[in-house]
Amino acid sequence: MSQNSRSASAYPARILVCAIFLASLVLPPSLVHAELVDKIVAVVNDEVITLSDVDAEGQEVFRKITATSPVDEVQEKLEMARAEILNTIIDKRLIAQKASALNITVSESEVEAAYNNVLQRNRISREQLLAKLESSGLSEAVYKTTLESQLLQNKLVGTDVHAKIVVTEDMIQKHYDENYTSNIEDGAYYLLQMGFAWQDSEATKTSPARQSANKLEAKKRAERIHNLVMSGQNFETLASKYSDLPSKVDGGDIGTFQLDEMAEYMRDAVSSLKSGEVSEIVETPAGYQFFKLLSAGEDAVIRKAAYVSVKDEIKEKLYDEELQKAYGQWVKDLKEKAYIQKL
Template identity: 45%
Template sequence: MTGKKFALLLFFFCCCTPYNVPAELVDRSVAIVNNDIITLSEVNELGQPLFQKAASEVPPEKLQEVMEQIRSSVIQKLIDKKLLLQEAGKMQITVSEQEVENALQRILVNNKISRQQFLEELKSMGMTEPLYLEDLKGQILRSKLVNYEVRSKVIIPEEKIIDYYDLHYTEQVGAGGYYILQIGVSKNTLGADGRKLSQKKAKEKITKVHKLAQQGGNFKELAQQYSDLPSAKDGGDLGIFQEKEMAPFMRNAIVGLKPGQISKIVETPSGYQFFTILSSQEGQIITKVPYESVKEEIREKLYQQEMELLYKSWIESIRNKAYIKIL
């Protein structure tokens, strides 16, 4: 199964309202949700990918138990979906055809796929475009309802953002500690031509980057661009090390450095490295990234967390008021 097919199946399982299976199959009610019913065919349709996966992977002696767990989970998901649709009906929340088309276009753009390719993927899964669009319409309807009932009530004060920033984006230097950034070039890294760098080429590369750093280049940006060490993605950020925790080559290069100074190039067992330190002063608070650069990212993360908590509380309150019976 391709990644796109899997993503589509996951989308249907998590978000979409299922459809009845062909009429020739025997159907029956498995649950009542106020004035609506959930049918066996709905459960089978929504749970089909999980049922098939369990059938192929679970040992025979445990299969029945796992199937029952999946069935129970699917029924609970369907109950929540029925309740959401009922609430939308009470509030007369509707979705236009243009809204559905706009949503589909966003899906196509985000997945970098043409409409024709998308239709072929649907066909390979036995899904038609009208059925998919109807499912998408249901998802938009639910999103509108959740937006009205939950999202509009979520407020993230500035103090929460600052607290999160202090916890996750700053660090305090302890006694004898050094906050270290590194840049390194491995002797076995691949060059632009796809070949491994020779020791000579590796040294030439690290010398070039070292010079850029000494000339005032942004150390973190240089690390992201030139370093081939795991720390490169974090701008060469290694965090805080005590002197006794450092490898000898690191200790010799770092001890005695002042914040912002660039160390000499040192040879390591695998290549060449050099360092800088942000601080070696006890009690100094180090900011890993500027607050303003991550403020909105933090706000969105906290917003999603708070919304999830409120949503769970809200759907639970609806459940408590509803008539629900599993048959």
């Protein structure tokens, strides 16, 4: 709760509260009763928030608390929920007021687009989302008003906040290491693989000239991509794009192997590597391959998912977290300049 007595916007709000109080002294009893039933619970600049506003916003939450909480805890939980919902409404009113002052609006089609984006991003149906909302004590209408408020927020903060948010490669890697990797203690070799096939059809087996040409072409491709890796380009990205092996979908990630589990050509290629090193190109019965050793020996690290497959997801998550921090500060600054009185 904040109250800035020096704010010019405070005076109309105070006049409004006083006017309502004075009206209760002179209005007919029936109107006074109506005012008491739907009483004012907060004032935000020149706008009031009533008990019915809180009840409408939190009706699903209140219903769930009443239905699931022990009788002796219901009242306390309802009061806590009302306080939280009131704070949420205050934030929304501040955002709406600021947007109105700047002539910023959000259309119904924008809200629907954001709603559908939530469904697509989470790969769920509308029915599944409604079920999740219901389990959280929220209605679809309340959820959409929250989306609208978020869209207003995004427009309001604009480049002033977004420009300050930076998600670096180091931040992404750190999050990946902390959440997508785990240690193994069996001395396995954890490998990335890239392969370039030359024995690609039955026809090439019966045509030595064609087979020789394919073999040469595969070797050249292997050498070209190997040079890119050695020059510092990302192994997983290149594997996803150029490798002919099934492991390309995982950025070349083939997991862990013991030396005695490897084919001879694979064992010869990786046995002398140190963590982070890339092997020479080796010939296989069907093409050419090379490997990158991610880790080996005691306490070797194994990954739950290939870095390349989750990098964008992590970046988005970190960006959202930084945006929420920046937004929290923005709202705090907005509140400090506003007149807010809880009654």
